Amino acid sequence: MKLKIILTLCCCFILTGCWNYRELSELSISTGMSIDKENDEYKVGMLVSNAQKIQGNSKEGESQTIVLEGQGKTILEALKNIGLTSPKELYFRHLLVVVISEEVAKDGLNDVLDYLLRDSQSRKMFYMVLAHNCKAKDTLKILSPLEAFPSQSIAINIEETYRLQAIMTKVTYNSFLSTLLEEGKENYINSVTIKGSTEKGEKEDNLKQTEPDASIQMGTAGIFQNDKLLGWSTKNENRGMNLLTNNIEQMYTIFNYHDNQTSITIPKIGSKTKVEMKNGKPIIEVSIQGDGIINEVNQKLDLEDPKVIKDLEKATEKELKKYTDSAIKMAQTKYQSDIFGYGSLIHKTYPKIWKKEKKDWNKSGFPNLKINVNIDITLQYKGSLEQSIKEAKHE
Numbered sequence: 001m002k003l004k005i006i007l008t009l010c011c012c013f014i015l016t017g018c019w020n021y022r023e024l025s026e027l028s029i030s031t032g033m034s035i036d037k038e039n040d041e042y043k044v045g046m047l048v049s050n051a052q053k054i055q056g057n058s059k060e061g062e063s064q065t066i067v068l069e070g071q072g073k074t075i076l077e078a079l080k081n082i083g084l085t086s087p088k089e090l091y092f093r094h095l096l097v098v099v100i101s102e103e104v105a106k107d108g109l110n111d112v113l114d115y116l117l118r119d120s121q122s123r124k125m126f127y128m129v130l131a132h133n134c135k136a137k138d139t140l141k142i143l144s145p146l147e148a149f150p151s152q153s154i155a156i157n158i159e160e161t162y163r164l165q166a167i168m169t170k171v172t173y174n175s176f177l178s179t180l181l182e183e184g185k186e187n188y189i190n191s192v193t194i195k196g197s198t199e200k201g202e203k204e205d206n207l208k209q210t211e212p213d214a215s216i217q218m219g220t221a222g223i224f225q226n227d228k229l230l231g232w233s234t235k236n237e238n239r240g241m242n243l244l245t246n247n248i249e250q251m252y253t254i255f256n257y258h259d260n261q262t263s264i265t266i267p268k269i270g271s272k273t274k275v276e277m278k279n280g281k282p283i284i285e286v287s288i289q290g291d292g293i294i295n296e297v298n299q300k301l302d303l304e305d306p307k308v309i310k311d312l313e314k315a316t317e318k319e320l321k322k323y324t325d326s327a328i329k330m331a332q333t334k335y336q337s338d339i340f341g342y343g344s345l346i347h348k349t350y351p352k353i354w355k356k357e358k359k360d361w362n363k364s365g366f367p368n369l370k371i372n373v374n375i376d377i378t379l380q381y382k383g384s385l386e387q388s389i390k391e392a393k394h395e
Contacts, residue, residue: 033045
C-alpha cells in the first residue's frame with residue numbers, strides 16, 4: 001500500500017508543470033506573416049521583434065523589427081527554410097496579420113488556409129489582408145511613427161477605418177474560413193498598398209520625418225469566388241457592400257446638394273434583410289435605417305425649416321442608394337459572386353428552393369436575383385448651429 005502511495009506521488013511530481021515550456025529568449029515573436037509567390041514557389045516572410053532593440057541594448061540604427069524570409073514548394077518548407085537563418089524558433093501566438101499577394105490569391109488560398117488551420121500555435125484571430133500593387137513582404141517593412149510594429153499599424157488601421165468610414169471590414173482567418181464553408185456566400189477581403197518609396201519606408205529615417213517617405217494605405221476589397229480572387233471593388237462599392245451586409249458601425253457621405261458639397265455623418269445605421277417568394281422566385285428585401293448628423297452645408301440653408309431637413313434626408317438616402325446599387329451591379333454583373341450571402345439566406349428560409357438553385361447559383365441564380373433596397377435616414381442633429389453661417393449672416 002505504501003509503495004502505491006509513493007509511486008502515485010512520484011507520478012504527480014513528474015506530470016506537473018508545462019511540458020512544452022520554453023524561455024522567451026529562445027523564441028522569435030512573430031506578429032506578421034507575408035505570403036508571395038515566385039517561380040511557382042511560396043516566399044514566406046515573418047515579421048519578428050528585435051528583442052535587443054526593445055530592451056534598449058542594441059546599437060543605434062538597428063531596427064525594432066526585422067523580416068525573415070524563406071522559400072519553398074509549400075508554406076511549411078518556406079518556414080523551415082527561415083529556420084536555417086534564424087537562431088531562434090518562430091512563435092506565432094501573437095500573430096496580428098497575414099498579408100497575401102494578389103498572385104497567391106488569384107491561384108487560390110486553399111493551401112494557405114490548410115496550413116494555417118493545422119498550425120497549433122496561432123489563435124486564428126489574426127486579420128487576413130491582400131497586398132495590392134505591391135509585394136506582400138514589403139508591407140511588413142514599412143515603419144510607422146505611430147506604432148511599434150508594421151503589423152500592429154496595419155491591424156489598428158483596419159479597425160479604425162472600419163469603425164469610422166465603413167470602407168474596410170474586419171476579416172479574420174476564422175471569419176474567412178467560416179464564410180468559405182457556408183453555402184451561398186462568398187468572401188471579400190481588405191487590401192493594403194504602399195504609398196511612396198518602399199526602400200525609404202523600411203529605414204528608421206522614415207520615423208524621423210514630419211512627412212514619411214512611405215506609408216501603408218488602406219485599399220479597396222478583393223472579391224472572391226470560393227478560394228480565388230476575382231478582382232477589386234471601389235471605395236463606394238465597399239460602402240455599398242458593408243451597408244447591404246449590415247457591417248457598419250458608422251459612416252460618412254459627401255454629395256452635391258444644390259451645387260454645393262454637403263457632408264453627413266451617420267453614427268447609427270443598420271440593415272435588415274429578408275427573402276420573399278413571388279411567382280416561385282426568391283426576392284431579396286433590404287431595409288436600411290440610420291440617424292445622421294449634418295456636418296457641412298456650405299450654402300444658405302435654414303436648418304430650422306422641416307422641409308429643408310426632409311429634403312436633405314432624401315438627398316442622403318439617394319446618395320446611399322448609389323452605393324448599394326453600384327455594389328449590387330458589381331457583384332451580380334462584373335464578378336457574379338454572392339458576397340452578400342443571399343444564397344445562404346434562401347438556403348435557411350426556403351431549403352427546397354435552394355436545393356434547385358444552388359448548382360448554378362453564381363452563374364445564373366444570383367446574377368438574376370431581384371434585390372429591392374429601401375433606405376430611411378433621419379437627420380436628428382445639426383451641430384452647434386440651427387442655421388448655416390451663410391444663412392445667419394443674412395438675417
